Amino acid sequence: MAIYKENLTELGERKRKHSLRSVWNALLYVVKTGCQWRMLPVNFAKWQLVYYYYKKWSGLDCFDLLLAKLREKVRSGMGQNRQASLGIMDSQSVRWGNNRALSGYDGNKKVKGIKRHVATDKNGFLLAVMVTAAHVHHSKAALLLARVLKQLLCGIRTIACDGGYRGEIIEQVKNVSDIFYK
Known part of the structure; x- marks a missing residue:
């Protein structure tokens, strides 16, 4: 020293x-x-x-590295693999009136604002996050979020999601990033 x-x-x-x-x-x-x-x-x-x-x-990128190391340590302490193999993806529309440039309207939820797209592991530990205008359908943002997951976590093999992520987006994600939806 x-x-x-x-x-x-x-x-x-x-x-x-x-x-x-x-x-x-x-x-x-x-x-x-x-x-x-x-x-x-x-x-x-x-x-x-x-x-x-x-x-x-x-x-x-010290904060990302710190979060990844902390997540790995907790997962290994729980008796799980250090790297997650299962991801959970979902989105949430949120009222947001402060920024006119990022504001949109989600017709399904009747919300004017933004939409948070989040991917976690099975324990709820954050893997990736993306924010878009509320009018962007979550199946469209899933492709970008899957690319981020591939770059950050090579161990993700399966992503669980709700029925909103359906249609041709599943095949596009499979072709681009070798991540399989189930």
């Missing part, structure tokens, strides 16, 4: 005033409370520093 610190000072990195744990706790506070960056309490690091690390870690 001392060798590592010596190498850092040789590279010109300065000593941290706030620990990364403090920055992480501030990020968790923002996520939990939904407060604005500038409204972080004074017992955390300055909001500019917390935001800097958030942008840096987001750009490196």
